[in-house]
Amino acid sequence: MSACSNEARYAIWQRDDASVVSCTEKVKVMNENLDEIAQLMQDALEDGILMEVSEAQMKDVLHKLVDALHNPYGQR
Numbered sequence: 001m002s003a004c005s006n007e008a009r010y011a012i013w014q015r016d017d018a019s020v021v022s023c024t025e026k027v028k029v030m031n032e033n034l035d036e037i038a039q040l041m042q043d044a045l046e047d048g049i050l051m052e053v054s055e056a057q058m059k060d061v062l063h064k065l066v067d068a069l070h071n072p073y074g075q076r
Contacts, residue, residue: 009034009038010031010034011030011034013026013027013030041062044058044062045058045059045062
């Protein structure tokens with residue numbers, strides 16, 4: 001994990017109407033999910049670099065994965 005503190009990385013989680021999600025358990029789950037995703041992405045990047053894949057390409061592929069995410073619940 002990077003040297004920056006977790007607090008600096010975490011978002012202030014908001015709803016579509018821009019109101020803040022304040023439930024402690026919801027925020028905790030979102031932050032834990034973010035930690036897990038960040039670690040998995042870092043591991044994938046490092047694996048790619050060790051296997052001589054371009055760092056720029058790895059980051060591009062990871063960005064495309066995010067861009068391809070879809071909301072299975074539709075608009076709320």
